[in-house]
Amino acid sequence: MSITLLSSPLQGFTDFRFRNAFNHYFGGIDTFYAPYIRFNNKLVIKNSYQRDLKLEHNTELEVIPQIMTNSADEFLFVVDYIQELGYKELNWNLGCPYPMVTKRGMGSGLICEPEKINHILNRVHKETDILVSMKMRMGYENPEEILDVFPILDTYPLKNIAIHALIGKQLYKGGVNLEAFQKCIESTKHKLYYNGDITSVAKLKEMQTRFPSIDHFMIGRGLIADPFLPSMIKNNTTTYPENRWEIFREFHDTIYHQYDEALSGPTPIKMKMQGFWEYFSQSFSNPQKTFKKIKKANNPRAYQQAVAEILKNG
Ligand SMILES: Cc1cc2nc3c(=O)[nH]c(=O)nc-3n(C[C@H](O)[C@H](O)[C@H](O)COP(=O)(O)O)c2cc1C
Known part of the structure; x- marks a missing residue:
């Protein structure tokens, strides 16, 4: 089965400079997610986000912008902004685990509020024609939280849901919960992408065997640690180039x-x-x-x- 590899965004690392250089020297990634846009009280898009999404900085690659918010107005503002630049899709981050974010009901701290998620998606789909995709953990406190969100997500024409198979309160500790991810596969009609701890060709193969219906995989830290990893996965080899x-x-x-x-x-x-x-x-x-x-x-x-x-x- 052919697979699609996506670069999972890392704020502070995978900006346009990194993405372009990565693509030029290593390749293997089909689509790059830009790190999230986030607001600080005012509806102003910071210069660093603007630079990152500028079309002339992203000519060689397919890039999907991302937002982290719990406000429909902010979401709609960013939709306008990115549509003007020519982007067709906006990814919504419901995965960030950091208390500064989750305590304000954003990132993985929003997963336990299906009604709020519904309200935002409802306005976005009523008022715009943007294609929405999601990137989520499975909950903040427990991995069942996402199961209450799926019935709402299933009512919208989302492009896909990428799931980092952890919960927020784990931060980055304890490893992925594959049983809970399996439960997600069985609980939504949406296309799921797998994300979490892919650090080697063997690990990717293990996930493919375990989840035969998944053909989209997102790689975050593993791609920075070993930038040859995506092309080696694509070429089905564990041998590095001689040089x-x-x-x-x-x-x-x-x-x-x-x-x-x-x-x-x-x-x-x-x-x-x-x-x-x-x-x-x-x-x-x-x-x-x-x-x-x-x-x-x-x-x-x-x-x-x-x-x-x-x-x-x-
Ligand atoms: C320093 C750092 C910054 C991150 N920034 C973002 C971000 O902007 N948007 C996002 O969706 N995820 C962000 N993440 C999460 C990663 O994209 C990814 O989902 C997570 O690291 C799990 O994948 P991995 O095990 O392949 O690294 C970040 C993670 C780290 C460690």
């Missing part, structure tokens, strides 16, 4: 230069690249030692030296 580290180096240098240009001063670029290396380091034989080397590099020259040393040893 693996050369390709990685070129990719690294591309994003480094772009972020260095966009951010001002040595500290922001250090923090940005350090964030990436928390994931990249997992591809190296000693992740902790690798990450430590990056953390210790206190100026751009030391950083470049650390990267060269890490890549020499592979």
Whole structure:
């Protein structure tokens, strides 16, 4: 069965610079989700979100914008904004687990409020012709919460529901709950995408075997940790290209230069690249030692030296 791979958004990581460089050097991803747009009281779309969604920054790829909100007005505002840019679909984030978000009834904190979800979807479908897709966890407190939402979701022509098979209060701990995901498959008419802990070709195969009806898989952290993973899944191989580290180096240098240009001063670029290396380091034989080397590099020259040393040893 042919499968579709989607890049699951990571705020602070998978912006247009990352997406374009990723696509150029590694490929394997069919569609990229942009990290969520979120408002801070005012109905103004932050410059960083605007830059991220600009069409000229996304010419090579299929990108789907995302919103995180519990307000129909905010949703409608973003629909207008992205439709003007030419986008046809908006993804709704009901997955974010962080208390700052969930305590305000957003992200996975909204899953336990089916009526509110209904109200928003009702207005969006009455007042616009945008295609809506969802990205959800299975609940905040327990994985049954989503089962009360499906009857409402089933009344709307959603494109799909991507499910990160965890609950909000787990944050990122404890691993995915595959029995609960199976229950989701049996409880909605919508097309489901699987998301959660795909970190290797073997893991993807395990999920395919376990859920034969699923043919769309979203990869988040695993794609940053090992950017070759999507193309290896697509090519059904566990063998890396011979020039693996050369390709990685070129990719690294591309994003480094772009972020260095966009951010001002040595500290922001250090923090940005350090964030990436928390994931990249997992591809190296000693992740902790690798990450430590990056953390210790206190100026751009030391950083470049650390990267060269890490890549020499592979
Ligand atoms: C730092 C970070 C930022 C994230 N930002 C977003 C986001 O903007 N939108 C979203 O839907 N999910 C976001 N997620 C969740 C991921 O997209 C993904 O659903 C989750 O990590 C599970 O997939 P994985 O196990 O393949 O990483 C974020 C996760 C992390 C760790």
